[in-house]
Amino acid sequence: VEASSQTGAPTRAPSSADEVPDEARALRACIRDLVSLSALPALWSEADPAAIVAGLADAVLSALRLDVAYVRLDAANGAPPTEVVRAATPDGAAGWSSLVTLARGTDGLSLPTTHAEAGGVVVRLHVARLGVEGRTGMVVAASARHGFPSETDRLLLAHAANQAATALRGAQLRADRARAERERAALLDRERAARTELETVHRVGQVLSAELDLRALVQFVTDSTTEITGAQFGAFFYNLVDDRGESYTLYALSGVPREAFSGFPMPRNTAVFGPTFRGEGVVRLDDVRAHPRYGRNPPYHGMPDGHLPVVSYLAVPVVSRSGEVLGGLFFGHPEPAQFTDRHENVVAGIAAQTAIAIDNARLYAEARDAVRARDQFLSVAAHELKTPVTGVKGSAQLMARMLDRGGLDEMRLRRLTDSIVSSSDRLATLIDDLLDVSRIRSGQLALDVTQTDVADLLRRVVAEHADRLGQEHRIVLEAEPGSCVLSADPGRLEQVAVNLLDNAVKYSPDGGVVHVALTSEPDGTWLRVRDEGIGLPDDALEAIFQPFGRAANAVTRHLPGMGLGLYICRNIVEQHGGRMWAESAGDGRGTTFVVVLPCGSPGTTDGGGG
Amino acid sequence: VAEGRRALVVEDDEVVRGVLVEALLFEGYEVRAATDGAAALATIEGWVPHVIVLDLMMPVMDGWAFREAQRQRASVRDVPVVILSASRDLGRAAEALRPAAVLAKPFDVDALLTAVDRCAARSAID
Numbered sequence: 260v261e262a263s264s265q266t267g268a269p270t271r272a273p274s275s276a277d278e279v280p281d282e283a284r285a286l287r288a289c290i291r292d293l294v295s296l297s298a299l300p301a302l303w304s305e306a307d308p309a310a311i312v313a314g315l316a317d318a319v320l321s322a323l324r325l326d327v328a329y330v331r332l333d334a335a336n337g338a339p340p341t342e343v344v345r346a347a348t349p350d351g352a353a354g355w356s357s358l359v360t361l362a363r364g365t366d367g368l369s370l371p372t373t374h375a376e377a378g379g380v381v382v383r384l385h386v387a388r389l390g391v392e393g394r395t396g397m398v399v400a401a402s403a404r405h406g407f408p409s410e411t412d413r414l415l416l417a418h419a420a421n422q423a424a425t426a427l428r429g430a431q432l433r434a435d436r437a438r439a440e441r442e443r444a445a446l447l448d449r450e451r452a453a454r455t456e457l458e459t460v461h462r463v464g465q466v467l468s469a470e471l472d473l474r475a476l477v478q479f480v481t482d483s484t485t486e487i488t489g490a491q492f493g494a495f496f497y498n499l500v501d502d503r504g505e506s507y508t509l510y511a512l513s514g515v516p517r518e519a520f521s522g523f524p525m526p527r528n529t530a531v532f533g534p535t536f537r538g539e540g541v542v543r544l545d546d547v548r549a550h551p552r553y554g555r556n557p558p559y560h561g562m563p564d565g566h567l568p569v570v571s572y573l574a575v576p577v578v579s580r581s582g583e584v585l586g587g588l589f590f591g592h593p594e595p596a597q598f599t600d601r602h603e604n605v606v607a608g609i610a611a612q613t614a615i616a617i618d619n620a621r622l623y624a625e626a627r628d629a630v631r632a633r634d635q636f637l638s639v640a641a642h643e644l645k646t647p648v649t650g651v652k653g654s655a656q657l658m659a660r661m662l663d664r665g666g667l668d669e670m671r672l673r674r675l676t677d678s679i680v681s682s683s684d685r686l687a688t689l690i691d692d693l694l695d696v697s698r699i700r701s702g703q704l705a706l707d708v709t710q711t712d713v714a715d716l717l718r719r720v721v722a723e724h725a726d727r728l729g730q731e732h733r734i735v736l737e738a739e740p741g742s743c744v745l746s747a748d749p750g751r752l753e754q755v756a757v758n759l760l761d762n763a764v765k766y767s768p769d770g771g772v773v774h775v776a777l778t779s780e781p782d783g784t785w786l787r788v789r790d791e792g793i794g795l796p797d798d799a800l801e802a803i804f805q806p807f808g809r810a811a812n813a814v815t816r817h818l819p820g821m822g823l824g825l826y827i828c829r830n831i832v833e834q835h836g837g838r839m840w841a842e843s844a845g846d847g848r849g850t851t852f853v854v855v856l857p858c859g860s861p862g863t864t865d866g867g868g869g
Numbered sequence: 870v871a872e873g874r875r876a877l878v879v880e881d882d883e884v885v886r887g888v889l890v891e892a893l894l895f896e897g898y899e900v901r902a903a904t905d906g907a908a909a910l911a912t913i914e915g916w917v918p919h920v921i922v923l924d925l926m927m928p929v930m931d932g933w934a935f936r937e938a939q940r941q942r943a944s945v946r947d948v949p950v951v952i953l954s955a956s957r958d959l960g961r962a963a964e965a966l967r968p969a970a971v972l973a974k975p976f977d978v979d980a981l982l983t984a985v986d987r988c989a990a991r992s993a994i995d
Contacts, residue, residue, distance in 0.1 A: 638956070641955070641956060642926070642955040642956065645955050645974045646882050646884075646885060646955070646974065647884070648974075648975045649882075649885050649888075649974040649975035649976065650882070650884035650885050650888060652978075653885065653888035653889070653892070653975065653976070653978055654884075654888050656979065657891060657895070660892075660895070660978060660979065660982075661895060666895060671891065671895075674887065674891060678884045678887055685884075768905075817881075817926040817931050819881075819882075
């Protein structure tokens with residue numbers, strides 16, 4: 260059939276009505292129109308509603324030999340409205356503007372059956388609804404053709420609208436399924452990521468819980484987190500500042516050699532780093548250079564020359580159970596926006612485990628040091644106690660031997676009993692020291708307080724001590740005249756003075772002068788005991804005040820001592836409200852012990868206090 | 870047995886040194902005493918003892934360093950040494966110094982004198 264090959268051409272095929280009976284002709288036209296519409300099922304596989312709507316318009320325009328086909332799918336579920344106008348005239352819909360306006364303004368129910376366009380053309384209208392679930396739509400068919408709309412036309416339009424609705428439903432289903440698929444995949448991705456995070460945190464946690472060496476622990480954490488985040492470089496800084504209180508202590512680096520940090524100062528307490536060390540949470544910046552906190556600080560106002568090129572920045576504080584900020588993990592990458600939520604979560608999880616592990620490692624180190632100190636103490640104490648026991652036992656056995664052989668004369672007896680007495684005194688002192696330490700540790704070192712002239716007491720102790728010295732040592736006392744009265748335990752203060760004088764002599768094995776100075780200063784009375792002995796290495800200045808703490812140079816020289824005296828002395832001085840410390844220019848260069856007692860200027864205390 | 874025999878005591882603790890000197894004098898030794906290894910080396914410069922009683926843990930120069938220096942000197946190399954140590958562990962370590970005897974503190978005076986006598990009697994020193 261000639262007309263069947265035409266698509267969308269509005270011109271009518273020449274009729275051969277004279278030769279063909281009406282019924283047959285109608286049937287033939289119907290078949291031809293159906294064949295035209297048979298293109299519609301091809302739209303079933305179409306995913307785009309706009310394409311289906313356009314296909315429907317084209318098909319009905321052609322099959323029903325319309326002048327204008329208008330198809331509209333209303334907006335629904337976030338999908339925009341779709342509208343297509345097809346016209347049989349060569350210039351398209353341009354000549355049908357008033358009809359299109361009419362169609363746009365209706366839901367189809369109130370549409371008139373005829374319409375006269377501005378050009379004088381009159382068309383008859385027929386509407387079919389586009390029934391799609393949850394979405395309304397309609398097809399307006401307009402034709403000037405005689406007999407339009409016939410029953411066949413109505414059926415065909417309804418059929419075409421059904422086909423289009425089927426295609427739209429299919430598109431809708433496919434879209435829904437695709438969206439569900441995407442959501443499921445995203446969910447799976449998130450779940451997989453979460454599982455990977457958990458596994459990573461768990462794996463790192465397992466290693467961490469078994470690691471008691473602080474250095475190895477921190478390096479492992481830095482390496483693991485740098486790898487997990489894909490950072491170009493990672494670092495762990497302890498929350499410990501240097502002497503000037505400015506820079507944090509670098510502990511571990513990953514991704515770059517340590518020398519990369521050598522050319523410029525460590526991170527400082529600046530606006531960028533500060534929040535991490537104050538434990539204010541994770542800082543993640545896609546571009547640190549664009550951040551308002553960046554570049555505020557002199558002298559560099561940004562990264563100094565030679566700094567690692569950090570653009571993406573991630574910083575996670577490591578906070579202990581007690582809330583103390585132990586340090587921070589820092590990551591950098593030269594490209595922007597490299598760190599994600601996921602990285603942040605994983606590192607935060609590992610940081611929490613790291614804090615626990617660091618706590619454990621510290622506790623372990625403390626316990627280990629305590630055991631070591633105890634072992635060392637036992638060995639030192641045994642040696643210290645054995646020496647006077649040797650004196651007592653040897654003297655007694657020798658007396659017995661002399662007695663057996665009739666040689667125990669008065670001189671020998673005197674010397675040996677003196678030895679027994681002095682050894683016993685020494686034993687008693689050692690035992691007192693041990694008991695004092697025990698009392699201090701249990702907070703029970705009680706002072707027997709009375710009004711005491713400390714200046715007077717010191718002068719007496721120095722004088723008594725000077726009498727007992729051998730010829731290698733000499734004591735020089737420079738004391739300001741006057742008194743220094745305070746509520747004090749005279750016995751305990753004498754213990755401090757005697758201990759300092761004993762030490763000055765003991766730690767000057769080659770002899771020398773011990774200078775004792777007593778002066779009044781604005782903050783109290785200062786006692787300085789200076790010797791010319793073996794001195795103190797820097798690291799011993801404080802260590803010697805710890806229980807059983809002894810300077811390395813005293814131990815290597817086998818100078819006797821348990822390392823308890825100074826610990827006890829400082830405790831006594833502090834109980835009197837005073838301070839005590841050691842000064843030394845180093846090994847072999849003498850030591851000065853300083854005791855400050857808060858008793859005002861000698862000679863003026865009485866006037867003030869009464 | 871000790872008549873005319875010389876003994877050197879090297880011990881930093883005053884009381885223990887006094888007891889050792891008193892005991893050896895009583896036995897008839899000619900005794901000199903030093904408070905550390907360096908002083909002991911100075912003492913044996915012109916005075917060679919038959920036996921040395923040596924403490925190990927002393928300031929300035931300890932027993933190990935003294936023994937090292939002693940063995941470098943031909944005149945005193947063969948003088949036997951009785952070592953006094955503060956612990957059994959140290960006594961075992963002291964065996965490396967090839968002493969004639971090792972006694973742990975607190976020592977028995979009788980045992981010490983027996984050891985010293987034996988050394989002095991066998992001593993090759995005139």
